[in-house]
Amino acid sequence: MFLVLIVEDDAGIRGVLRMLLESQGYRVVDAESAARGAIEARNHRPDLVVVDLGLPDQDGLSVIREIRRFSPLPILVLSARTMETDKIAALDAGADDYVAKPFSAPELLARVRAALRRNSRAADQLPLLRLGPISVDLTKRCAQGPAGSLHMTPLEYRVIESLARNAGMIVTQNQLIREAWGPDRLGDSRGLRSYIKMLRQKLEPDPRQPRYLITEAGVGYRLQTDEPV
Ligand code: CA
Numbered sequence: 001m002f003l004v005l006i007v008e009d010d011a012g013i014r015g016v017l018r019m020l021l022e023s024q025g026y027r028v029v030d031a032e033s034a035a036r037g038a039i040e041a042r043n044h045r046p047d048l049v050v051v052d053l054g055l056p057d058q059d060g061l062s063v064i065r066e067i068r069r070f071s072p073l074p075i076l077v078l079s080a081r082t083m084e085t086d087k088i089a090a091l092d093a094g095a096d097d098y099v100a101k102p103f104s105a106p107e108l109l110a111r112v113r114a115a116l117r118r119n120s121r122a123a124d125q126l127p128l129l130r131l132g133p134i135s136v137d138l139t140k141r142c143a144q145g146p147a148g149s150l151h152m153t154p155l156e157y158r159v160i161e162s163l164a165r166n167a168g169m170i171v172t173q174n175q176l177i178r179e180a181w182g183p184d185r186l187g188d189s190r191g192l193r194s195y196i197k198m199l200r201q202k203l204e205p206d207p208r209q210p211r212y213l214i215t216e217a218g219v220g221y222r223l224q225t226d227e228p229v
Contacts, residue, residue, distance in 0.1 A: 013052075041063075053090065061090060080101040163176070196215075
């Protein structure tokens with residue numbers, strides 16, 4: 001049974017989160033301050049941390065940084081701050097994903113599942129991606145569509161691979177660029193955008209209304225795979 005640590009100062013939201021997570025079979029511990037959150041993370045070694053950014057003692061970013069000093073466990077930010085710069089700061093500090101308040105329960109739970117899946121996926125194990133009628137084998141680097149095999153360039157595979165390792169979660173533009181091109185191209189969001197556009201032409205049923213390669217405006221991209229119900 002997965003253990004989730006909630007770091008949130010609002011008692012109402014804390015209660016709702018606890019109820020929601022427990023209803024799905026997760027165990028829950030909670031903390032109402034940044035300092036307490038860091039202590040509980042060390043004491044309980046949770047499988048996932050959900051952290052608010054606006055905390056009474058310190059910024060939630062300090063909890064993220066503190067946890068990253070000793071653990072790669074998945075961290076999901078739940079915050080009312082919705083500026084792109086806040087999202088990027090949280091992801092750069094080491095958070096894996098970002099959910100805006102007010103949140104929808106199904107969306108939050110989907111992100112929790114995605115974050116827990118990422119953690120249980122072995123680093124060298126690449127999933128067979130299914131995007132509707134298209135399947136992408138990242139290990140063999142081949143793809144099949146309804147009309148037969150689908151050609152993708154090595155660079156396109158690297159972009160998809162980076163997204164797939166974090167399936168369901170935000171990947172920042174610079175993270176994608178670093179993993180697909182290397183550090184020399186950091187900041188080239190225009191170049192990245194044109195690659196995403198090409199990938200959508202190949203993988204999306206309707207490239208103008210992406211269902212799988214989702215844009216997180218100003219922050220990055222998210223690969224939304226079909227979840228088993
Ligand atoms: Ca708060």
